[in-house]
Amino acid sequence: MNIGIVCYPTFGGSGVVATELGHALAKKGHKVHFITYNQPVRLDILETNIYYHEVNVKDYPLFQYQPYELALSSKMVNTVIDEKLDVLHVHYAIPHAYAAFMAKQILKDRGIHISVITTLHGTDITLVGKNPSYKEAVEFSINHSDCVTSVSESLKQQTYDFFNCRKEIRVIPNFIDLSLYEGDQNCAKANLASEGQKIVTHISNFRKLKRTQDVVKVFHGIWKEIPAKLILVGDGPERVKAEQLAKDLGMGRDVIYLGKTTEVERVLCASDLFILPSESESFGLAALEAMAAEVPVISSNAGGLPEVNIDGVTGYISPVGDIDDMVKNSLSILTDELKLAQMKQGAREQAEKFELEKILPQYENLYKEIVAVKQPVS
Numbered sequence: 001m002n003i004g005i006v007c008y009p010t011f012g013g014s015g016v017v018a019t020e021l022g023h024a025l026a027k028k029g030h031k032v033h034f035i036t037y038n039q040p041v042r043l044d045i046l047e048t049n050i051y052y053h054e055v056n057v058k059d060y061p062l063f064q065y066q067p068y069e070l071a072l073s074s075k076m077v078n079t080v081i082d083e084k085l086d087v088l089h090v091h092y093a094i095p096h097a098y099a100a101f102m103a104k105q106i107l108k109d110r111g112i113h114i115s116v117i118t119t120l121h122g123t124d125i126t127l128v129g130k131n132p133s134y135k136e137a138v139e140f141s142i143n144h145s146d147c148v149t150s151v152s153e154s155l156k157q158q159t160y161d162f163f164n165c166r167k168e169i170r171v172i173p174n175f176i177d178l179s180l181y182e183g184d185q186n187c188a189k190a191n192l193a194s195e196g197q198k199i200v201t202h203i204s205n206f207r208k209l210k211r212t213q214d215v216v217k218v219f220h221g222i223w224k225e226i227p228a229k230l231i232l233v234g235d236g237p238e239r240v241k242a243e244q245l246a247k248d249l250g251m252g253r254d255v256i257y258l259g260k261t262t263e264v265e266r267v268l269c270a271s272d273l274f275i276l277p278s279e280s281e282s283f284g285l286a287a288l289e290a291m292a293a294e295v296p297v298i299s300s301n302a303g304g305l306p307e308v309n310i311d312g313v314t315g316y317i318s319p320v321g322d323i324d325d326m327v328k329n330s331l332s333i334l335t336d337e338l339k340l341a342q343m344k345q346g347a348r349e350q351a352e353k354f355e356l357e358k359i360l361p362q363y364e365n366l367y368k369e370i371v372a373v374k375q376p377v378s
């Protein structure tokens with residue numbers, strides 16, 4: 001099949017999911033065409049069956065905001081025609097679903113039918129999508145996609161709660177390539193902490209909703225009781241505040257900031273605990289990555305996190321902002337080697353439920369289904 005994938009090319013989870021999906025589809029023989037404004041950070045552009053089509057937005061002084069959606073729609077139209085695409089799969093509704101609707105209409109005008117699948121990832125619904133500035137357009141483009149999927153049951157429900165959504169939303173959870181977390185991963189443990197120190201990790205885009213100050217506060221509770229290091233991976237607007245708080249609490253030397261790195265596996269394989277206290281999270285891909293690396297997770301109960309992190313089995317869940325509970329739960333794992341071992345195993349077993357091989361056929365079947373529905377184009 002010829003599949004067009006539209007996504008954000010950045011470090012965000014939706015871009016990572018879209019890229020990994022594309023790689024997996026390409027390995028199965030599909031031709032996968034990425035349509036975006038930059039090469040996705042995890043894209044292996046030299047792999048067989050992977051193609052990249054860059055969206056160029058012309059800078060013109062008249063425009064205060066450059067019309068990206070227009071350029072994207074045009075690029076979709078060109079790519080569908082030139083590459084004979086069977087389906088367009090857009091990740092993150094804003095503005096991708098809207099641009100895809102326009103591309104579909106332009107193609108229809110030329111007698112070409114293209115099926116559009118929209119995958120909802122989280123803030124495209126929960127934060128940005130329901131904002132009055134975008135709501136009408138998001139609702140419209142969801143309702144006019146040929147198929148809509150969401151990455152968790154929670155996000156599906158929130159979409160129905162926030163929008164007048166007439167589409168049946170199919171839940172296809174995020175997935176993980178477990179092979180990345182097996183064998184010799186050149187684990188960075190010795191470089192990150194000294195003997196006897198527990199390693200606590202947090203990975204995110206350091207946006208407000210990730211509550212990164214809570215990460216530092218929870219770590220402070222741990223650090224006061226046992227030798228420990230906090231590893232912060234990623235970057236974003238709240239990063240400086242989190243680092244400052246760590247310094248103010250006297251933990252500067254035990255908080256390591258690694259920034260944006262593609263070597264996440266080398267950090268996770270060295271970690272004893274992962275913290276994700278977000279106030280909103282449709283799924284929590286970073287938590288799944290941690291669990292694949294046998295790292296128990298301390299998380300909030302926001303959104304889809306309880307579908308990923310199973311309380312008392314793969315880690316613990318606390319109400320958003322309940323620092324004391326998160327500290328208590330963290331210490332109960334880190335000070336009990338038997339419990340740590342059990343939870344490591346529990347985490348890995350849970351990650352296996354989201355293994356790539358189990359989820360990929362759900363997308364492939366969806367593509368087949370949707371392409372089989374022949375629609376009039378006139």
Ligand code: GMT
Pocket residue numbers: 008011012013014015017092121122123124151174209280281282283284285286
């Ligand atoms: O974090 C975001 O707001 C954007 C989005 C992204 O592009 O990274 O993240 C969402 O999609 C991920 C992949 O499906 C999910 O794992 C994240 O939970 C989700 N983030 C939120 O819902 C806040």
